[in-house]
Amino acid sequence: MEGPAIVFDDVHKSFGRQVVLDGLSFSVEEHRSLVIMGPSGAGKSVILRHAIGLLRPDRGRVEVLGEDLTKIDDEGLRALRREMGYLFQYSALINWLDVFDNVALPLRETTDWDEERIRERVVEVLRLVQLEDALRKYPSELSGGMQKRVGLARALVTHPRIILYDEPEAGLDPEMSASISQTMRRLKEELGMTSITVTHSLHCALTVGDELALFEHGNFVAHGPPAEVLASDHPRVRAFFGPQIA
Numbered sequence: 001m002e003g004p005a006i007v008f009d010d011v012h013k014s015f016g017r018q019v020v021l022d023g024l025s026f027s028v029e030e031h032r033s034l035v036i037m038g039p040s041g042a043g044k045s046v047i048l049r050h051a052i053g054l055l056r057p058d059r060g061r062v063e064v065l066g067e068d069l070t071k072i073d074d075e076g077l078r079a080l081r082r083e084m085g086y087l088f089q090y091s092a093l094i095n096w097l098d099v100f101d102n103v104a105l106p107l108r109e110t111t112d113w114d115e116e117r118i119r120e121r122v123v124e125v126l127r128l129v130q131l132e133d134a135l136r137k138y139p140s141e142l143s144g145g146m147q148k149r150v151g152l153a154r155a156l157v158t159h160p161r162i163i164l165y166d167e168p169e170a171g172l173d174p175e176m177s178a179s180i181s182q183t184m185r186r187l188k189e190e191l192g193m194t195s196i197t198v199t200h201s202l203h204c205a206l207t208v209g210d211e212l213a214l215f216e217h218g219n220f221v222a223h224g225p226p227a228e229v230l231a232s233d234h235p236r237v238r239a240f241f242g243p244q245i246a
């Protein structure tokens, strides 16, 4: 593949009269990780939903692994989604399936693997998030943090090349949150995964990010290596991060 893994080129998106993305442009090179932080309600999840083709821009272009998502057909999008994992902000588990079947779902939808092979992979990925003992539990029997980790296992199960994390640490205790950040970092270092992470945790951002962006009012107000962004004297950067890095 030529060029970056993910490209946003002058992306505009409004809901009614509310402008959420206002000419947003950035790219993520393969094997790199971008962390996006910003105020609640700014549109960070909307960015991720554009990257996976759940939303289409009003104007501008989104490209993933060389495919233009604004032009792709349903079949092309399905094929591309095999290469992409998405950890939803609110886990989005299926209530009537147990943990095993929730995590197995993407494999059943996108591969012709037999049950034996599916089982091996599901157990492997549940071990990674320390949930191999919860195979037969249903989402309603899990804590919020456990649901989050099942969501992570499901996002990883197909060995995607790209993963989008929406608040991976939210609702987790500090120890589990640090452990998830370490897992994300390992996935990048050992498997070379490309990622975009949305988070409110500076600790998570610094653990996983090659690049950090502050997103506000439809665009990045700062974007670069984390240390540079945090040292910036841009008034919005000071206002947003100031309390955390004073």
Ligand SMILES: Nc1ncnc2c1ncn2[C@@H]1O[C@H](COP(=O)(O)OP(=O)(O)OP(=O)(O)O)[C@@H](O)[C@H]1O
Residues within 6 Å of the ligand: 015, 020, 038, 039, 040, 041, 042, 043, 044, 045, 046, 047, 089
């Ligand atoms: N499908 C939709 N239809 C209408 N408005 C939407 C839709 N999706 C998002 N919005 C609006 O876009 C804005 C940005 O939402 P988004 O969920 O991306 O915020 P966020 O930055 O992820 O916030 P948080 O940190 O709280 O998760 C919000 O005002 C939201 O109401």
Ligand SMILES: [Mg+2]
Residues within 6 Å of the ligand: 044, 045, 046, 089, 166
């Ligand atoms: Mg969000």
